[in-house]
Structure formats: structure tokens, C-alpha cells
Amino acid sequence: MPKDTGIGASTKRREDIRFLTGKGVYTDDLSLFGQAHAVMVRSTVAHGRIVSIDTSEAAGMPGVLAVFTGEDFKEVGGNPAGWFIKSRNGEPMREPKRPVLAHGKVRHVGDAYACVVAETYAQAKDAAQVLADAAVIEELPAIIDMKAAAADASNRVHDEIPDNICFDWGWIEDNRAAVDAAMKAAPHVVTLELTNNRLVPNAMEPRASIGEYFPGTGDYKLTTTSQNPHLTRLLICAFVMGIPENKLQVVAPDVGGGFGSKIYHYGEEAVVLAAARKLGRPVRWTAERTESFLSDAHGRDHVTKIELGCTKEGDILAIRTETLANVGAYLSNFSTATPTFLHGTLMAGPYKVPHVYVNVKTIFTNTAPVDAYRGAGRPEATYSIERVIDKMCRELNLDPFEVRRRNLLTPDQFPYTTPVGLVYDTGNYQATLDKAIELGDVAGFEARRAESAKRGKLRGMGLSTWIEACGIAPSHLVGVLGSRVGLYDAATVRVNATGTISVMTGAHSHGQGHETVFPQIVAEKLGIPESSVEIVHGDTAKIPFGMGSYGSRSLAVAGSAMDRAIDKIIAKGKKIAAHMLEAAEGDITFADGKFSVAGTDKAKSFGEIAFSAYVPHNYPLETLEPGLEETAFYDPGNFTYPAGAYICEVEVDPDTGKVDVVSFTAADDFGNVMNPMIVEGQVHGGVGQGIGQALCENTSYDENGQLLTGSFMDYAMPRADDVPFYTVDHSCATPCTHNPLGVKGCGEAGAIGSPPAVVNAVIDALHRGGITHVTHIDMPVSPNRVWQAING
Amino acid sequence: MHNFEFVKPSTIADAIKALSAEGAQPLSGGQTLLPTMKQRLAAPDVLVSLTGISEMQGVCMGDGGLHIGAATPHAVVARDAARHYPALAALAGGIGDPAVRNRGTIGGSIANNDPAACYPSAVLASGATVVTSQRRIAADDYFQGMFTTALEEGEFVTEVVFPIPERAAYVKFNQPASRFALTGVFVAKFADGVRVAVTGASNNGVFRWTEAEDALSADFSAGAIAGLTVAADDMISDLHGSAAYRANLVKVLTGRAVTAAR
Structure with a gap:
């Protein structure tokens, strides 16, 4: 019997009532007295030297209040990279300054080099055009293609970086010779070159920021579209603007999707704060959709050569990869971690592979910055591995299911130390594979294929057995690996005098459903109704210092912090109860919302204890503080390792090349599941994005660096009719061994595991249809x- | 968007007068013009709305076939033309999404003559007559290349008259992002022959595939065009499809339209 409340119940998302009825309050919904409007002036060339910017005409136009250029921010700091990487030769990565507004040079189409603030949006827009017309920018040759960028020392995105290479990273460099030897000795080597296509995140809500300055106190306030307001505050205060942290409040109200793109601090946030200070008025900016395409951090964009050494029977002996990763024009905050420690460390997949070596060269180009996007590095790793295994099966005429089974780690092998530096704590990869085979009716495939063939369609089936490292991340480990921040999280559980609860969490919900799920956990642990619990997030003035939401970490890290804080509440409640019930603390038990003296019927309800804490008339004041509020910081002991098996079936129309995904089965191990309905929704969304990447989405720059896919007219987002009804299962759960809730995280899984399943299915369909010359698309x-592939 | 004057006349005569003003431009459903204005790529001084003119609204049978007022939205054509000309109604019902179909109009579509629009193929394949504020223009004379028509400055479409074929069908292959026609083919079989019009494919806009028309006039079956080839020379090549791919689609979709024709 499914539960109807607490952990494991499919409680309906309470936040959806306001989202679906238009009652959400997003940054752009706020209208502040005296507000002024900012419009960014963006480069229309990919690469150019700023010769002069004559702002005088724009500044004199009707309604214009202020004009800013890079010159105004010359003295302030740059937006930093959050992760330090060392090259194979021991040299530090190259870190060019990323200014608030471009100064000296513009480096990609959409690079903001000026800002106009006016009384109205239209006036700011008019003046921005005049300013753009008056700016003299000498166009330089654009550096777009990664291979060419690394080969041409004369043409530089950053003048001080001769080969446009940020770093040349080897993982693990000490293992390289052994991997080379294993590859050389392998009876068979499969080689595949592939591109992981660049994606534009396209959150439904474009980025927006409002800066405020309060001259009476010298305080600043930034309302912004952020997945992590504390991190944004830290970056602005400590690195960019030098405002003391105690003088800046950052608020991220309702946020309409992020997928990674709203993790990072962007220059517009600093500009509206500086403008607010100068004018003494609120200054607002909201991206137009075109600006989102041009200036949000993009995702993926790897070109990889992967080699896999194996036996003729399909035992994997070694994996070696060489990747060029496009970082764009500047280092976005986590851009250096994504292609390295979120990618290279996953290159063993869920398999027992003795030898793995990963080389990544990260390249500057005159394109928008590239950073983490749903999955971040792990989809790139999974795609490379699962595609090359599929190719191995074709070359050696092996069954892809059996090959997976042969190589998957078995439950008795955990904890398992991979050759790329991770320790998988637990899992049962055979179980999810078996479940996918069952739910996907693999046995019935041939009949379905024959039926498709009658309609002139080529049917194929693709498999992907994937793993990810998430629940980001253990601070001591990431510190060793180069992270410049800790990746713990925090929660304050405040029991109000009447027994209701406010939880201040460092996680940030921008669609995930925290407002529903976190109360389920509190309710379960304290024996109170979910409706008595409220989640407070997204405001640095209210919440403890937490690191926000990304990397499928909210529940595993911030949820664990909340769990610890609740334990502290219960422990204090026992002390209070012992006093009130005149019993020894050790004799007090807590269950079903009641503190009881063991072995008796003497008990106090949770509400009575809470009330007593705030009205401490009968209370051990000499030994215990009044009040009932606890904070916990939680730093995970390890990453979590969700894993699963995905089976995709497609039909290919050989006359038009159109691919239809006709079924998709996802059997996942997310550990313990708090709300199955929300987990299912997360998988649907993730797989939808994965199908989007596999079939539709692409970010295309021409050789001059103009974005060809700069609107939804040319950038193909997946739509409802591009995706099938999914079959989703998460019953094969092996609880995470190192966090209190036993949870692993589910937010990115679908986007990680699905692209190779789709592409494998397409290649399978072609081969079964006799089109065997196509080995990769x-x-x-x-x-x-x-x-083109069929007819090529 | 820049400021503009807005007028909404209720007769064709008043619209003609309003459009004689300096910087005036007709506005129908606004599905192309308004986004262009929002992007500040167009800045007309006066917008003359054509949607308040009752004589330009609606679908009815009359002399020469089915008369469709130029300001009739796609959704109305999809509903009201279904009894008379199902292939045309189906085409209208497949344009864009419900919001587009309830704003966009047939007159706006063929006046703009976007090379990827659906309607031009139906007008050309049906041998329709385009009635304007000044004259009547045969479809074969009306479309003159990408975004180019026989319309003169100040002239606007008031009505389109479609002869009704014995059988017809429109099959389009969607551009994956915009869902405009990457290529679309309208096949119409009349007693005196078959007309085949192709949209989305050519650098010259909508065109008639006359070789297929000849073959299908002799034998109205998908097999009749099997031996034909489509030259890729004048085909559009872009991110979504090479010239050769579009040439292939012309043939594939023509065959499918013949099979689907009712």
C-alpha cells in the first residue's frame, strides 16, 4: 500500500499551485518604486578590438540616466574560475580576467561592452542602439574551430595566451604508460571519434537582475535568477566588487529553470548593483530571449577520440580518450571542473575496467562561455563510453546486453575503487539492467520490428548502462582536486512556538520540488503533518550559508544537513521532555510525534515540547537554553553514484531520415526515494533533454562566430511530440551508504543516460535495415x- | 518596438485610403510583422489593420470555387473549408500552433510569401485566383520568388478563390525547430490535369514541379514519379537540410501526397 504522507509518498507538489496559476513571483515580476531600466550593449562581432566608445550622444538622449562601459569597471575584480586545474606538465591553467563589461577587446557575439540605464526600457533600448552605432570596434579574425584555435599561435582570444589552450590535463597521468601498454596488448581495439554537441540551456525564464542600494545604511540588495544566492554573493563580494558580504543581500525568488546556466555569476549582476549605487535607484535588467542565446553559459561542446581495448569476447581491458573541450571566450565559474573532474573521473563507467586514461585540452574560442549544463561532464563521459561499447559489439558481433553484463561491476565488488579516482559505495547494475530488459519487453522486440517494417520503418533498439557521480561534493576531496570552494550544505530547522516548522535551507528550488519533498522528510521524522512545515530558500538574509542546487545535490547534501538538524531538535526535545516528565534523559524515546518515558504511558507531544521551549515556565533553564532551533552543516563523505539502464526504441524513416523515439524505458537506482512522483518527473525531464540533445538541439556558429541558431526558429527544442510515453522504474534501489537518508539524487540522470541509448538505437535500426556502412552519426x-549517412 | 499609429478600417475602401498615408503598412494576423517590429527590424509609422473588414472574412462557396476572405484566420479555414476542400482545410490546421492559427491569416501568409510557408503551395497547386484591392491575379503570376509577389505598393489581398480539385493532399516535412515546412508538397488532381506545387525547398520560393505534373496527369499514382529526379541546383541549403536532402524530400513527399490524396 503506497504511503499518502511522509517519506515515500507521492505528495503533490505544493508549489505547482502558484506556478500553474500564474501566481509565482519571478525577478521580472517585481516592480519597485523609482526603478530604472538597464539595457546591455553587446558585441555584434565575435572578436574585435575596442578602439573607442563615444557615449556622449547616448548619454544625452531622452530619459537616459547613466551609461557604463568596461572603463568604469577597469579597477574592480574579475569573475573568477571556481576550480583550479594543473596541466600535465605541472603548469597552472591559464586564467584570463573576465571583466564585468568587456574592456579592450570583445570576445564573442553577445559579449556586453556597455550598458545604458534610462527611465524606461524603450529609452534605454534606443540609446543602446545609438551607443552601439558610435562604438568603434576593429574586427579581428574569429577563432571558432577548436582544432584550428589550438594550432594557430598567432590568432589569440586572449593576447596573453599564445595557443588558446587553457590547460592540457591528464587523468591519471601516472597511469598513462600502463594504459598505453594495455591498449597495445589488447586483442582488439575499437576507435570512435565523436562530438558532444553544444547546447543552449534555454531555461523558460530568461536571466534577470535587479540591483538596489540603500544610502541610509550603505546596504545593497540584488534580486537575481540564481541557483545559489550565497555563492553569487560570495563571488560578487570577494572577487568582483569588493562589497563586504554583510552589506549585500542576494535574493533568488521563484526561478523558472536553470539546468546549470543560473549557477554562475554574470556581469549583469554587478552592473545593476553599480548602477543602483550611482543613481540611488533600483536598476533592473531582464534578458531578451536573443540575449539568453548569446550570453547564457552554454553546455557540452566536446570533440573526443575514444579508444577501447578488449578481448574478442568483449571484456573491456582499457579505455583511452583525447578530448578537446570548448570553454568559449572566458572561464565561467565551473567551466574548468566540468570537462575534467566531472568527466574524466566517470570514464570507467559502471564497468570493471583495469586501465583508463583521459586527456582533455580545454580551448578558448570566440564563442559564448561554456559551463555545466544538466549532467555536466558526466553525459559527455557516458556518451563516449556507451557509444564505443556499442561499436565494439558491432565490430565483434557481440550482443550488447551480454557485453554489458560481462563487464558491469557486481554487487560483491563494492566499495569499488575505479582507476580514475572514485570509490563507488554501492550499486546493483545487473538488477537495473534486468529490470529494463523486463519493462522494455526486449523479448518482444523482433515482433515489433517486423510490424514497423511492414510500415516501411526501420526499427532499432539502443541500450545504455550509465553511472554518475553526484551529490556534489566531499569538500576535502574536491579541495585536493582543485576546487576553490567547499561543497557542503546547511539547514536551520526552526520549530515555532506553536509546533509548526520553518526550514531554512541552502538548497535552491528552481523547479525541483523542494518545497514539497523537504517537508515530507520533516513530517516523517517529527510525526507532524507536512502542511505544518514550510521551506525557506533563496535569500542570503534568511538562510544559512549553503552552496545551492546543481549536481543532483539538494537532497543528498542539503537534505542531509536538514536531517542532522532535525536530529538535534529531537535530542534537545528529549532533554526538555525528561524535565517535564521527571524522567532520565536516557529513558526518553521519540516516535510518532511523541516523547515518551520508555515502558510507561507517560508522554508529551511534540507540540507541547515546542511550546515549553518558547514559554519555559516548567523548563530546565539552568542547564538548557530556551527555544527550539538548530542548524547543521553537512559535508558529504563521498559522491553518490546513481546508476541505471536505459533502453530506447526508435523508428527510422529511410526515405526522409526522420527518427521517432517510439519507446523509452528507464530503470534507475537512485537509492531511497522520497517522493516517487517527483522522481519520475525528474527522469521525464532529464530524458526529454537527452532526447533533445540526441535528435534536435544544436548550437551552430558560422566561421565568423555568428550564432546561426540564435532563436527558436533555428534552435530545435524537443517538443511533446518528439518524446514517447516513458516507462520509468526506480525499484532496484541500493541506498547510499554514507548519507543519512540513503539518497543518491535523480535530477541529472535522465540527461546523462539517454543520449547514447537514442543514438545506439538509430545505428541499430540502420544495421538491422541492411544499412551497415553507417557506424556513427x-x-x-x-x-x-x-x-546523408544512409546515402553517403 | 517603436511607436506607431494604429488604424482599423471596416471597409476595403477605407483601408485603401488609410494605406495611402506616408509610412503606412497593412497588418493582418501579425505573425511575421509583429515579431519583426519587436526585433526593431521594421518600424512602420502607421499600421492599418485588415482584420476588422467584414468583406475580407470567412469561407464560402461561390463563383469559381471556394472563396476565402484574406483576413480569415487559419483556424477558421481549418474548420469551415473542411466540407468543401479537405486538403486545404488540413493544410490550414497544420500551420504553427493554436495561437498562430487563431491569429495568422491566409492573406498575410501569401502576401509575405515566406519560402517555407504552407499556403503558397495550396494556392499555386489549386490554380487559385488572388483577388486584391485592385485586381485579380492568377496564382501562376502571383508568386515571384522568395518574399516576392505581384502585389504593388499599397495593394493588398482581399480574397483567394480556390477551384476545387477532384482529389488533393498536402504533405509537409517539418523543419525541426520552427516547424515551418522544410519542404511541403501540395498535389491537386483536376479533371484536366494534375498540379504539383512545392514550398520550403527552392531558393526561388514556391514552384510547380511540372515533370511530376505531366507524369501524374498520365497516371495518378506514386509509382508514376518513381523514375523522375529532382535537381538540387536551386534548392535551399541550410542547417536543417542540404540542397540534395530537400530535392529528395520533394520527390518523397510528392509520392506521399499522391497516395494520401482524397
């Missing part, structure tokens, strides 16, 4: 590309 596997 790069994503997106669009109709045009499939048709």
Missing part, C-alpha cells in the same frame, strides 16, 4: 544527417 541525429 554525430548528434543531433537530425533527419538531414541520417539521410
